[in-house]
Amino acid sequence: MSSEEDRKIKQREAGDRETARLWRAWRTVHEMVRDRGYTLSDDEVNISLEDFKREYMGSDGSVSRANMKFSANPSDIMMKRYSNPPTDREPNPPPPDIGQIFVEFLNDTSVGIKQMRNFAQFLSSQNHHTGILVTSVNITPAALKIIPAVASETRIETFLETDLLVNITHHELVPTHVLLSKEEKTALLQRYRLKDTQLPRIQMGDPVARYLGLRRGQVVKIIRKSETAGRYASYRLCV
Amino acid sequence: MATTKTPKSILKKSSSYPAAATTSSKEERDRGLALYHARLIQSRKDIELEILLSTETLIDYPLASSLYDASNPSPADAKAFKDFLRPFQPSDYDALIVERNINDHCGYTLCPKPRVRETGGGKYRVIGTRGRAKDFRVVEKEELEKWCSDACARRALYVRVQLSESPAWEREAAQSLIKIDLLDEPKSEDDSVAEELGQLHLSGEEEQEKKQNTANLALERGDQGRAAHHGLVDVKIQEKEVQRSAEPPSLDEDDLSGRLDTMHLTLEGHTPSFGSRRERRDDEEEADTDWKI
Numbered sequence: 001m002s003s004e005e006d007r008k009i010k011q012r013e014a015g016d017r018e019t020a021r022l023w024r025a026w027r028t029v030h031e032m033v034r035d036r037g038y039t040l041s042d043d044e045v046n047i048s049l050e051d052f053k054r055e056y057m058g059s060d061g062s063v064s065r066a067n068m069k070f071s072a073n074p075s076d077i078m079m080k081r082y083s084n085p086p087t088d089r090e091p092n093p094p095p096p097d098i099g100q101i102f103v104e105f106l107n108d109t110s111v112g113i114k115q116m117r118n119f120a121q122f123l124s125s126q127n128h129h130t131g132i133l134v135t136s137v138n139i140t141p142a143a144l145k146i147i148p149a150v151a152s153e154t155r156i157e158t159f160l161e162t163d164l165l166v167n168i169t170h171h172e173l174v175p176t177h178v179l180l181s182k183e184e185k186t187a188l189l190q191r192y193r194l195k196d197t198q199l200p201r202i203q204m205g206d207p208v209a210r211y212l213g214l215r216r217g218q219v220v221k222i223i224r225k226s227e228t229a230g231r232y233a234s235y236r237l238c239v
Numbered sequence: 240m241a242t243t244k245t246p247k248s249i250l251k252k253s254s255s256y257p258a259a260a261t262t263s264s265k266e267e268r269d270r271g272l273a274l275y276h277a278r279l280i281q282s283r284k285d286i287e288l289e290i291l292l293s294t295e296t297l298i299d300y301p302l303a304s305s306l307y308d309a310s311n312p313s314p315a316d317a318k319a320f321k322d323f324l325r326p327f328q329p330s331d332y333d334a335l336i337v338e339r340n341i342n343d344h345c346g347y348t349l350c351p352k353p354r355v356r357e358t359g360g361g362k363y364r365v366i367g368t369r370g371r372a373k374d375f376r377v378v379e380k381e382e383l384e385k386w387c388s389d390a391c392a393r394r395a396l397y398v399r400v401q402l403s404e405s406p407a408w409e410r411e412a413a414q415s416l417i418k419i420d421l422l423d424e425p426k427s428e429d430d431s432v433a434e435e436l437g438q439l440h441l442s443g444e445e446e447q448e449k450k451q452n453t454a455n456l457a458l459e460r461g462d463q464g465r466a467a468h469h470g471l472v473d474v475k476i477q478e479k480e481v482q483r484s485a486e487p488p489s490l491d492e493d494d495l496s497g498r499l500d501t502m503h504l505t506l507e508g509h510t511p512s513f514g515s516r517r518e519r520r521d522d523e524e525e526a527d528t529d530w531k532i
């Protein structure tokens with residue numbers, strides 16, 4: 001009988017740990033979406049563990065990931081940052097390639113082609129511009145190949161829950177990364193008389209680049225604090 | 240007796256080569272080169288996408304009704320399976336098995352049954368305890384759970400070993416015609432008989448070989464190959480025009496007399512002149528001095 005109780009306690013502890021993990025992943029994903037420039041209120045981002053439990057925990061004491069999905073729209077500032085300035089060659093540039101973002105937490109114990117295809121179809125049908133799929137397990141390599149295959153319809157990014165337990169950009173050794181708009185990029189290159197390929201680089205797979213959803217060809221300004229020089233900035237091209 | 244004869248160059252006359260036909264500018268050539276590589280990359284991407292879509296399709300196989308099973312697949316499914324598999328590498332095939340397992344299908348594409356779920360924990364299973372000692376094995380539970388049965392594991396691996404290790408975009412023409420056999424071919428008589436009849440006509444052993452030879456030749460000449468629709472080099476074959484009737488080599492009389500003293504030095508038609516001529520000159524000088532004394 002004591003072993004029975006023991007088992008129950010262990011189970012509850014495991015459940016609590018799982019809930020706390022999901023809450024932290026939830027917080028990080030919201031911070032990420034807001035840091036990219038989408039509109040989210042403070043209440044949505046800074047949800048407390050208690051509120052999180054009240055909102056998403058079922059009667060059986062486990063959190064239902066299916067309920068954790070949410071979407072957000074780009075702010076005006078973000079729209080401006082992604083806009084294409086008119087040039088001589090293109091007086092009427094295309095509208096900014098940005099739109100509603102949708103985030104889903106997937107509970108499946110394995111994620112393959114089918115789940116990825118379903119997610120892509122859902123995004124297209126709902127006219128979501130970007131989709132973030134948060135999974136608890138690794139996605140199969142074949143399923144990841146679906147992402148470029150549907151890139152013309154929708155942008156898909158994937159994250160592991162484990163990667164979202166802490167917000168890496170809050171770490172003191174990670175300098176602030178700020179995305180430059182196209183106009184700012186042009187101005188920068190003109191000022192230093194550079195071609196963008198002459199800038200140092202940041203990989204698209206870099207954790208901070210993934211956090212900010214950087215695209216190939218974008219430039220980030222990296223602001224570091226220095227003990228001797230105060231603050232100084234450097235620039236990197238996303239490749 | 241020294242015959243004044245201009246030394247003959249052993250090098251071929253450069254004028255015998257036609258002037259190189261590169262009239263295009265550097266930019267044009269650079270552009271051609273870039274295009275060539277872009278096409279290679281594109282064809283590779285196309286094949287990779289084809290494999291991905293085939294994998295996606297094969298997850299839900301077999302399509303046929305319950306009349307058929309893995310030991311007797313429907314001829315249509317079996318044919319489609321073989322066709323889809325052609326560009327696959329073993330690693331792509333493994334990915335297909337994983338994807339089928341995710342959807343709880345038996346790893347063998349033509350099997351309609353679900354895969355087994357071993358009850359109980361533990362990472363390993365002991366099998367073959369009842370048979371002879373050589374059947375005894377310890378395997379990972381995960382490995383067993385890929386299939387519905389041992390038979391299907393065997394069927395699936397029978398197909399796997401037939402797949403080409405080289406990626407489809409690098410394969411030679413003959414390899415892209417690989418024929419995949421199943422451990423259990425369709426048994427339904429009408430279809431299989433018809434299929435075999437067709438094969439009898441179209442691709443007897445000789446015919447098959449001929450086809451492969453043609454394909455190999457085409458590849459060697461750069462006419463074909465999935466990746467090389469447009470080669471870097473524009474190869475034009477120009478037949479050499481023969482103007483006189485062919486005649487066998489002969490020993491010409493006057494030609495011979497001039498070469499007699501050096502003929503023993505001749506190697507494959509070429510006579511090294513350096514050593515022999517100097518020796519001759521030395522001889523002459525010596526003779527001269529003899530006379531003076």
Ligand SMILES: [Zn+2]
Nearest residue numbers: 345350387391
């Ligand atoms: Zn099976």
